[in-house]
Structures are given as structure tokens and as C-alpha cells.
Amino acid sequence: MDYISYKTKYANKQSINKQWVVVDASFQPLGRLASQLAYLIRGKHKPDFTPHVDGGDHVIVLNADKIAVSGNKSVKKIYTTYSGYPGGLKRATFQEVHVAHPKRVVEHAVKGMLPKNRLGRRLLHNLHVCEGSVHPYAAQKPTSITLKY
Template structure:
């Protein structure tokens, strides 16, 4: 009934690119919207390898004013980290969270995120992909 999906590999260099704008370019590749056979109910996307993620740019006062909240489930358990603290602990996490937030909120979201490969430097292990 359904034919096999042809999955390509895209390599993107994040050096000097704005984090949110880069994320908005990655999401259509992960969803498969660039393909003429796109179907929203199927996972048609490609693999995306992003290098130099640690060298992406954050504009304005975002480093100190942007906050990522979480709640422990207990009363008064709301805590946050700023973007600067998040980058210090894991430089890949801001771009991963930006892409995750831009993907459609459905059952295919986790499958699409598994095809996103992030690397802080220029080296990666996906050299010769078909």
C-alpha cells in the first residue's frame, strides 16, 4: 500500500547563524515538506546533520533574559535556567529545544527528532552517507 521512503542526508553548518532561524530551516527537512510526495500523516523527512552548533549566535539580550522553566511537581517547585547557563552546561541543547518546539505536536515528533544529529564542532561521524 505504501512505498518505501527515500531518506536523504543533509549537512548544515551552524557557524554564525542565528539559533531560531537555523531551527526554522531544519524543521521542514525533518518533516519532509521539501518533497513533492509530502503527506502530513506520514513520516517522510530526511536526516539532518548540523555541525558547529556551539558557534551559533543568539541575538539581543536573549542570553540573560531568555529562561527555560521546569517544575518538580511540588508546591513552589518552579525553577529555571537562563540561556547563558544552558549553553554553559550543554551547547547543543538550545538548538535541540528550538527544533523540538517548532515540530508539529503529534506522535511523529519523537521519530523526527531522532533524525536530527547535532555536533558542537566541525567533526562528525556521518562522513560518507548515501
């Protein structure tokens, strides 16, 4: 064998092994949780990580309604949405969004930590957030993991 001609092996759709994992988000800091979730969704914990391939795992987040933030972020953190029309800018604090749509808070935080391109939008489909402690993904046989903070 010619040792000079080693080729770098890149992962592709056929060679990756996607798994399903469950994470409990109750009383976890939002930012720390989101960074760990983005790490898992991206697939950076796998030895065959390839930056341009969706090689991460499907992540199920439970208890999104019990997420925590530190300091005054619950009052000072502002979420903005814009409809595209004049006067269509809406602002809401973390408390308001958390009460109305608890899943949206986690999804927004993880989305900000993924790449801002087609791959990042595709990776966001691997995030499944549930408000309570029950999820509808039992058929995928997910494994439960605890994240280190």
C-alpha cells in the same frame, strides 16, 4: 483510461527516500536555523510530502556551540525544567544552558517547531546535533547544504 477516477498518491514508508544532510550552524540565528531544520526534518521540501508520514531527511547540525541569538535573548531567554517534585522547578538563562549543553539549545528550538504528537516525537530522532565541526555519521555519506536566511 478513465480520467475521472484519478487517485491521490500518498507517500508511505516504502516509497520515501530519506537522505542525510549536513548543516553548519556557526554564527547563524537560532530561530531562523531551527525553522529551516524543522522544514527539512518534516520533509516539506519534497514533492511527495505527506503530513502523516516521516518523510523528511536526517539532518546533522555542526558547530552548535557557535550558534547566535540577537538582542538581549542571551540574558533574557529562560529555559525551565520541572522534575515533577515539589520545589523541582529549575530555571536557566540561554547563556547558562549554551555553555553547559550547547546541543540542547538547538534541540529545544527545533522540537518547538515540530508537531506536538507521536509523529513530532519520532521526527526529532532525525535531528543529530554535534558541538564541534566533526560528526560520527561519515558512513551515511551526508551531503553538505547551506541554508538560505
